[in-house]
Amino acid sequence: MVRATVGGRTLxxxxxxxxxxxxxxxxxGLxxxxxxGGYRGWADRFALAVARAQGGLEYANLAIRGRTTARIRAEQLPVALHLAPDLATVVAGMNDVLRPSFDADRxxxxxxxxxxxxxxxxxxxxTFTLPDPVPVMPIARPLRGRMLALNAAVRAVTAETGATLLDLGAHPVASDPRLWSDDRLHANTAGHERIAAALAYTAxxxxxxxxxxxxxxPGGRRPRTEVVRAELAWTRRHLLPWLARHLRGRSSGDDRVAKRPVPLPVAPD
Incomplete structure (x- = not known):
């Protein structure tokens, strides 16, 4: 990779x-x-931004929903190393935060x-830190301390490894509900676009x-009745099914495979 300085910024x-x-x-990409019928997401969008900037790129996405950080390390890292990338993103931790056994340092x-x-x-x-979940999902208030601890630990370890940190969690806009999907756990299209732009800038x-x-x-204030209806709908559609699945020891990623397991060219246009 070659870098040039333009207007005081290294590009x-x-x-x-x-x-x-x-x-x-x-x-x-959820x-x-x-x-x-599938999902695009910030990684696909970032890959396209890189391809456009330099005229081409090979891109593989090994991510699978529901994976904890330990499983990503055990299952995806060896494959990634075998593929020998010269550009990689490592983003993990949300599924760990949701588990009783969470340990930020681990x-x-x-x-x-x-x-x-x-x-x-x-x-x-x-890599990037995770946004504060409370503005998006008020019921997640007990998890805020876990997220803050994880972000602090990720900041510290990234400073030691030579990786580059996008401190997404330090910016309030990352927790704007309008950038999140109906399930309140994943970014929507606008949110993925913003994360991709943030990575492109960081790179x-x-x-x-x-x-x-x-x-x-600024957005308009929603009537209380609308807020209550939205909370009940979210509980029925997302929270209760998630609780039922985890009580059974199941994950949304069970029996799934990576959507782009081998590097394929990304067309700049």
Missing amino acids: AVVMWQRYVAIGDSTTE DDPDGD VAEDVGAMQRALVGQGATVL GLPGYDDSWTRPLP
Whole structure:
């Protein structure tokens, strides 16, 4: 990869040959429909931004929904290392936060191990912290402390590994409910677009600035009756099925495979 300085910023010009994304549902792309029955997501959008900036790119996405950080390290990292990327994203931790056995230091250790392994092979590695879930999902208030602890641990370990951190969790706009899908666990299309733009800016791609940090225009206040209806609908459609699945020891990622397991060219247009 070659870099150039333009207007005081260091920009990536050329050339990453191969990008591999590992992670869970957010890296897989939920809930950003691709129009073909699948999901696009920020990783696909970031890959396209890189391809456009340098005229091409090979891209694989190994992420599978429901995966904990330990499983991503055990199952996806060896495949990613075999693919020998020179650009990678490592994003994980949300599924750990939701589990009773959560340990921020252990999760950060797994994240750091993945970063070190990929950096050690010569890859540029990007990762990001997770947004505060409470503005999106008020019922998640008991989890805020866990998220803050995880973000602090990820910041610390990333500073040691040579990976590059996008501190998404430090920007309030990342928790704007209008950037989140109906299930309140995944970004919607606008949210995925913003994350991709943030990664492109962090990677130094030309044509990107810090506009992704700016808040959305003020929204109108919803009537209380509408809020109550929305809460009841969310509980019925999303919370209760999630609880039932986890009580049975099941995961949304059971029996699923990666959507893009081998590197394929990304067409810049």
